[in-house]
Amino acid sequence: MFDEPANDMRAAATVREIVRLSGVGLHTGEVAELVIEPAPAGDGIRFIRSDLEGPVADRTIPADPALVTKTQLGTVLTNANGASISTVEHLMAAFAMLGITDADVLCSGPEVPILDGSAKDFIAAIQRAGIHVSPHTVEAVAPKEAVSVELGDCWAVAEPLPEGTGAELLLDVTIEFDHPTIGLQRIVIEGDRDTIMKEVAEARTFTLLEHVEALREMGLARGGSLENAIVLNAAGVMNEGGLRMEREFVRHKALDLVGDLYLLGLPLGCKITAHKPGHTLNTMLAKALAAEARGEVQEDLPLAATA
Known part of the structure; x- marks a missing residue:
């Protein structure tokens, strides 16, 4: 496909x-x-x-x-x-x-x-x-040439699939967090929609316990719990049973990336490489891909999303 x-x-x-x-x-x-x-x-x-x-x-x-x-x-x-x-x-x-x-x-x-x-x-x-x-x-989103966005030390690129790959989509996602349980993680997924689903669908959102109080003071995470998020303290994962899968953290970031890019309303038919992605970067890339499809010049685009 x-x-x-x-x-x-x-x-x-x-x-x-x-x-x-x-x-x-x-x-x-x-x-x-x-x-x-x-x-x-x-x-x-x-x-x-x-x-x-x-x-x-x-x-x-x-x-x-x-x-x-x-x-x-x-x-x-x-x-x-x-x-x-x-x-x-x-x-x-x-x-x-x-x-x-x-x-x-x-x-x-x-x-x-x-x-x-x-x-x-x-x-x-x-x-x-x-x-x-x-x-x-x-028609799937298949850029004719590389489309890239940057935000500080975070960046993402969408480009045509390598010749002969035979895959529907190729995801290459890297994250880095200053916590020993996460650290530097990378996942590369190449295949069809079922392959992507098996690799990322069950990966849960996550946060650090030390951030929870501050988030709630900001009006965020009021419904968060160990039932709907991985929570990390200094010792590691607080959730009973631990992680569902190896490198669940980067898998969840890949899940978010897939969801944010689907705001385009079309399946992806390209290679996506993302370094330290988040919702701002993800939606910047979605906007850039939409502009590329309209034939607009990427450098002239107001890509930044509201944080």
Whole structure:
């Protein structure tokens, strides 16, 4: 599928039946009901705030990198009317790994539920409902030349797949944290959507215990717990049972990267190399790729997202 950079067409797809989920928001601490409904091919992924009053159009927030307004420990989208939805990245990653191109996501609060801190539960719920594959197609994101962004010592590059790779997507992600349990970690994943899913879908978000109080004073992490995040103290992982997989930290950063780039609404058919990625850098790359597809000059773009 991702193996033909030029004219790389994929089938459009939506959920076969309505999906219902509920849970607490990682940052708001508010419980929200999430309903994923089938949508016609070409409609894309649209978030709809079901708790707000007014016309549906005013409460609808398309998944679009141009609508990113905040990227501090999560990706926030805001429409022209001020309606916003936050922490969309894990659900967007689930859509990406399942090939869902069209869906209406109704949320009864300002934040997508965090569930277990990974994409696992979103994927399982959608798989139970089933996936309807459309006769319509979409073209994968396959840049003709390298598209790069930088933010301090963090950088990311999207470029054509190496000749003869035979893969749909190639991810090369490196992180570095000043904690002995994390340190320097790298993961390289080459394959199709199923390969990506097996490697990153269950990887959970993480934080340091010493940062939790400060985050809550900033109005963040109010719903965070050992049930939905890996928490590290000086001795290591505090969660019962420890890590789910080797290098779970860098795998989660790869998961976030996949989810943020899926704001483009299209599958990826390229090589992505990311050094110390985060939501700001990820969404900068999404904006740069969208601009490249429109034929705009990268150097002239206002790429920085609001931190």
